[in-house]
Ligand SMILES: Nc1ncnc2c1ncn2[C@@H]1O[C@H](COP(=O)(O)OP(=O)(O)O)[C@@H](O)[C@H]1O
């Protein structure tokens with residue numbers, strides 16, 4: 001069985017973060033492990049508070065995992081500050097971690113900051129060089145590329161700009177487009193548009209977390225990046241389309257729809 005590791009924040013309501021990642025790994029019939037970076041008090045209505053774990057303790061969790069079970073692929077989600085980012089980069093290099101998917105989580109769907117803005121530079125300098133693929137949404141792509149990203153044309157431009165300064169692939173997600181849910185993948189100098197029919201469902205809490213974890217699971221199974229992203233997008237579509245309706249705000253996805 002493939003072994004997957006998520007390095008991310010905990011979401012107490014179970015819809016995003018570590019909890020979404022582990023559910024996604026299980027739905028892909030892989031073995032999931034977790035290194036927790038921050039604990040959020042969060043529900044479907046928003047983020048109430050966040051506590052970051054000490055960087056040293058994040059490092060100890062990584063030591064515990066890597067000295068025992070070597071992951072076939074790694075997903076990195078919420079990394080709140082420079083100290084945490086630096087220790088993750090150091091440990092991934094020390095243990096030669098491979099097949100790394102980075103979801104540069106900056107702001108939650110509900111509008112809370114999940115990463116200090118001063119940490120963006122550290123993420124770009126220390127973690128991006130280790131990534132096989134990064135998966136920014138439109139606003140994250142805007143921060144990373146320095147251009148405004150409001151439509152599909154901007155998404156493609158941003159993917160190319162970001163793709164020029166990182167060695168891995170770039171997936172700019174169009175979950176916040178008006179009339180489609182198309183994503184654009186920039187890989188080896190080429191653009192691929194991945195079409196997505198937009199589902200009329202307000203319950204999209206954890207879509208980005210789920211997509212990046214599904215990509216990691218598919219890479220661990222031996223798929224190339226383009227196929228891993230296409231398959232992950234299909235899995236995600238099914239999980240949104242199963243229309244679970246839990247909680248008073250933007251509810252979570254149904255990870256059990258095809259089990
Ligand atoms: N209503 C929807 N219908 C279909 N796909 C969606 C919908 N909302 C988001 N997605 C898909 O979910 C994934 C995550 O996108 P996005 O919401 O932009 O990321 P994030 O959760 O990081 O903000 C993308 O593949 C996007 O196309």
Ligand SMILES: Cc1ncc(COP(=O)(O)O)c(N)n1
Nearest residue numbers: 009010016017108109205206
């Ligand atoms: C711990 C944690 N990690 C990531 C997200 C982003 O998920 P979303 O974009 O669906 O709010 C979140 N809300 N909480």
